[in-house]
Amino acid sequence: MTDQVANREVKLPRITIKYCTQCKWMLRSAWMQQELLSTFQTSIGEIALVPSTGGLFQVRLTYVPQDANGQAVAEAKDVLIWDRKVEGGFPEAKILKQKIRNHIEPDKSLGHSDTPSSKVNPNSQRKEGSAEGSTAGRDQQPGMSTGTNEPACEDCI
Template sequence: MTQRQPRLEIEYCTQCRWLLRAGWTAQELLTTFVTELGEVALIPGVGGVFDVRLDGELLWSRKDQGGFPELAALKQLVRDRIAPDRSLGHSDKKD
């Protein structure tokens, strides 16, 4: 089976029991980017990891950014890379 592009990965800490958070984040992104995302993968990790990558590019790291992403901000990061002309409605930046 070939990988579909773009591929979004959410690596989450199993020790911290963050599967539900990762699953919810994946669901929200798949609901928003119905036709733009090729696939979303949930990747079990350890050590407090909660990283979001798009085609290998790190978009969010809980350790680097000091917490979990706000969903609106994460949607903007994804949108800016895969559908830059698309409006996110109420989740969009206020300029």
């Protein structure tokens, strides 16, 4: 069975959402997965939710760039779409959809999700007012009990 898992074919484009279990971000990850599947449907090969620790919340895209005729123009690329620690918070669904769309289906209309966000500075792609140490957008305050035997994540600051 291990050989079957190791040799399985990865379906591209593939989105990986890595989330911190200590911070209880599984539901946020599952919600983003649902949003992306609803928007891109069969344009996405697969979406993986990857449990982690250390305050991580990252969205990565692995895809093969294509020309206007749909022909592959390069080898598969792995792109970091969002990193909570770098960006200073969590992405709005529309921002995440736009960033992914720009790589896999640049001509796709996202309807209302194509309108500019009032919370994003176009120069930095960070949410305005998201200074380090801010608690906005967090599911759990640092040092609070998670309700399990697992210690609270001190890295989610």
